[in-house]
Each structure stands twice: as C-alpha cells, then as structure tokens.
Amino acid sequence: MSTFTDDTHLKDLFKQAMxxxxxxxxxxxxxxxSEALEDMLMANAIREGENSETVSKAEVLKALGAAT
Numbered sequence: 001m002s003t004f005t006d007d008t009h010l011k012d013l014f015k016q017a018m019x020x021x022x023x024x025x026x027x028x029x030x031x032x033x034s035e036a037l038e039d040m041l042m043a044n045a046i047r048e049g050e051n052s053e054t055v056s057k058a059e060v061l062k063a064l065g066a067a068t
Contacts, residue, residue, distance in 0.1 A: 022029055
C-alpha cells in the first residue's frame with residue numbers, strides 16, 4: 001500500500017471517528033466549544049479594555065444601571 005493511500009485511509013477513519021463522537025456526545029462538544037468561544041471573547045474584551053481609557057466605578061455602575 002502506498003503512503004498516499006495510507007494517508008487517505010487514515011484521514012477517512014479520523015473523519016468517521018469524529019462524526020461518531022459528534023453524534024454520540026453532542027452535548028459534550030457543545031459545552032466544549034461554547035466554553036472555548038467564551039474564553040476567546042473574554043480575551044478579546046480584555047485586550048480591547050487595555051487600550052481604552054479608564055473610567056470610574058461610578059460611571060461603570062451608572063452604565064450598567066441604564067442597561068437593565
């Protein structure tokens with residue numbers, strides 16, 4: 001068997017295994033990806049905050065009160 005055929009077969013087996021995992025453990029993958037997305041968004045928000053002007057606690061609480 002050639003390397004190309006082995007690589008293609010391995011790739012197909014991996015795809016099949018991933019599909020089975022996604023099908024059988026859908027909720028676990030949803031939780032995993034949603035947590036990863038939240039972490040990425042939090043990191044982006046922190047980076048943006050580092051480059052913005054500082055505001056007082058009172059201004060933050062006022063803005064939060066207006067949002068509710």
